Amino acid sequence: MPVFVDDPAQFSKPRLKSDLLAHNVTLPVAESKKQVYVKLYLKHISQKNAPDFSNDEEDYQQEVVEVQDSQDREEENKEDPEMTDPCGLTDDELKATLFKYGVEAGPIVATTRSIYERKLQRLLEPAQPRQNGGTGDANQYSDSEEEEEEWGSEQGRPETVSLVEEYQHANEQEPVTDVLMEMFPETEPTRTGITATRRRPIKGAAGRPVQFKYPDLLASPMTLQRQALERRLVPLSVQILVFLILTCLFYLIYAAMEHSSYHPFVALLDNLSMGTETEGLSLQADP
Amino acid sequence: MSTTSQKHRDFVAEPMGDKPVTALSGIGEVLGNKLVEKGFDKAFVVLGQYLLLRKDGELFTEWLKDTSGANTRNATSCAQCLREWCDSFL
Numbered sequence: 518m519p520v521f522v523d524d525p526a527q528f529s530k531p532r533l534k535s536d537l538l539a540h541n542v543t544l545p546v547a548e549s550k551k552q553v554y555v556k557l558y559l560k561h562i563s564q565k566n567a568p569d570f571s572n573d574e575e576d577y578q579q580e581v582v583e584v585q586d587s588q589d590r591e592e593e594n595k596e597d598p599e600m601t602d603p604c605g606l607t608d609d610e611l612k613a614t615l616f617k618y619g620v621e622a623g624p625i626v627a628t629t630r631s632i633y634e635r636k637l638q639r640l641l642e643p644a645q646p647r648q649n650g651g652t653g654d655a656n657q658y659s660d661s662e663e664e665e666e667e668w669g670s671e672q673g674r675p676e677t678v679s680l681v682e683e684y685q686h687a688n689e690q691e692p693v694t695d696v697l698m699e700m701f702p703e704t705e706p707t708r709t710g711i712t713a714t715r716r717r718p719i720k721g722a723a724g725r726p727v728q729f730k731y732p733d734l735l736a737s738p739m740t741l742q743r744q745a746l747e748r749r750l751v752p753l754s755v756q757i758l759v760f761l762i763l764t765c766l767f768y769l770i771y772a773a774m775e776h777s778s779y780h781p782f783v784a785l786l787d788n789l790s791m792g793t794e795t796e797g798l799s800l801q802a803d804p
Numbered sequence: 805m806s807t808t809s810q811k812h813r814d815f816v817a818e819p820m821g822d823k824p825v826t827a828l829s830g831i832g833e834v835l836g837n838k839l840v841e842k843g844f845d846k847a848f849v850v851l852g853q854y855l856l857l858r859k860d861g862e863l864f865t866e867w868l869k870d871t872s873g874a875n876t877r878n879a880t881s882c883a884q885c886l887r888e889w890c891d892s893f894l
């Protein structure tokens with residue numbers, strides 16, 4: 518018989534709620550105290566840890582599942598009697614067990630031990646509540662565990678149930694490929710399965726120091742600005758050309774506006790010439 | 805998509821030296837006091853914990869939430885801050 522150290526009082530309230538939802542337990546309608554959820558958790562989920570695995574199955578099916586499960590459990594127990602109890606493992610065993618799940622753990626020290634224990638617990642947990650899907654195939658435990666851990670342990674339990682069913686279907690074929698993970702292969706898998714890519718901060722905006730933000734640029738900001746300026750020079754001639762064309766155009770329009778435009782022009786010219794003449798005369802008059 | 809705060813930028817811009825734990829992004833006075841109670845009085849001690857967990861952001865956020873009662877946002881911000889600091893100076 519496996520011994521699971523289940524201390525729901527240590528779980529957080531949202532965790533309890535999602536766990537209960539995953540076990541198809543009806544939650545209280547209004548927000549209740551944590552104690553209520555702990556009680557519900559203990560009531561329903563510790564039942565599940567006992568031999569009767571799923572409340573939905575009929576008795577004879579239950580017995581069949583029981584037999585299969587107990588057989589599997591016995592096998593597991595023969596191999597690793599302490600495998601399912603993270604708290605009972607020594608530091609080295611804990612580290613080795615985590616390594617088996619593909620988790621490269623750091624030194625197991627006083628401060629890190631509880632974290633790693635919890636991680637191992639989370640990795641072991643998906644082995645049990647899978648019966649809710651009604652698949653009842655006990656032999657898929659080890660395979661689906663290996664598939665599960667790569668995506669981390671999600672916090673939303675309903676999500677894990679549906680994801681787990683996916684894994685079971687894809688078990689015979691290739692593992693499920695995540696497009697997002699393919700696109701950004703360097704991101705670490707997070708617990709919620711959500712990865713946020715950071716938008717590149719705007720260079721030089723709001724006093725952001727440019728030199729630390731963009732170490733991968735080959736050119737300095739000055740050269741970039743110069744290049745930007747140079748890019749503008751190319752269409753500059755085009756701009757001047759357009760300007761000249763427009764000037765001529767406006768001139769012609771003005772010229773064509775009045776048919777008697779000749780006279781104003783002539784008058785203008787006369788005025789100008791008169792102006793220069795008077796100037797000339799005044800200049801001559803002065804000395 | 806997240807933009808960094810001024811505190812984050814200040815921390816990541818230079819070696820942390822003897823900066824207090826409240827200099828970390830996401831760690832304010834309340835969380836800082838709780839960490840000091842647990843013995844993490846300087847930023848480098850928290851860095852030590854981050855390194856012990858092999859620079860795993862997920863595990864670190866979990867540890868921080870347990871130790872100081874931080875929420876996910878603050879813990880993630882602190883983890884990201886430390887990660888970037890390590891990228892530059894470690």
